[in-house]
Amino acid sequence: MASQIPEEVHIRHCMLFEFRKGNNATVATKNICDVYPNALDIRKCQRWFSKFKSGNFDLSDSYRSGRPSALDNDVLRAEVEANPCQTIEELSNSLNQPWSTIQEHLKQIGKVSRAGVWVPHNLSEQNKANRSITCNLLLQRHNTEAFFDRLITGDEKWVLYDNPKRKRQWLSPNEIPRSTAKPGLHPKKALLCVWWSIRGIVHFELLKPGQTVTADSTANNCSESINL
Secondary structure (H helix, E strand, O other): OOOOOOOHHHHHHHHHHHHHHOOOHHHHHHHHHHHOOOOOOHHHHHHHHHHHHOOOOOOOOOOOOOOOOOOOHHHHHHHHHHOOOOOHHHHHHHHOOOHHHHHHHHHHOOOOOOOOOOOOOOOOHHHHHHHHHHHHHHHHHHHHOOHHHHOOEEEEEEEEOOOOOOOOOOOOOOOOOOOOOOOOOOOOEEEEEEEEEOOEEEEEEEOOOOOOOOHHHHHHHHHHHOOO
16 A cells, blocks of 8 residues: 555645655655655655745645646745745756746746845954944944044045936837937046035035145145034
């Protein structure tokens, strides 16, 4: 009797039992196949475990109107949210589905492809703790001595004389849109220097051609523009 392959619903109950025990898909497949040889493959077990991890413990088949789909959106959502960096090729291999099916169902569950955000540094836990301690110390000092009002911050920014923008246009189906020329590789620009405090901008200026920013010029300009 043990060598006979049981009904599909029994195998699903076995997978849920293994999941509740805390086993992974590989161990669960081995345990089930030790009792029912060739009754389960690892990829199928992984799909069901992904579904369980998403909080869906329904063991019945999902019936939908129209043409039935071979890919469960809940399984795909769990797979993507577990590792959002997977490519369509990787999802296709892990779920054993064609690329077109993966793309279609990604749209159905509202997933879009976006590039990650660059950050200046990869901070360690110690870096984060040090920054948190420093910020708390500065806040405590500010409660006894309002030194934030005396801080001046400066920055520079290149500003283009002409910065054209390409705007969308409402056109008839056969109408050609108006063209917009791109700026050259070396457009005319000026260096804008800005200094600000906790109250707002205290001084700004456009540097003349050939002029440079120095510590002396910064101090003189700020002292003329703000009265601490």
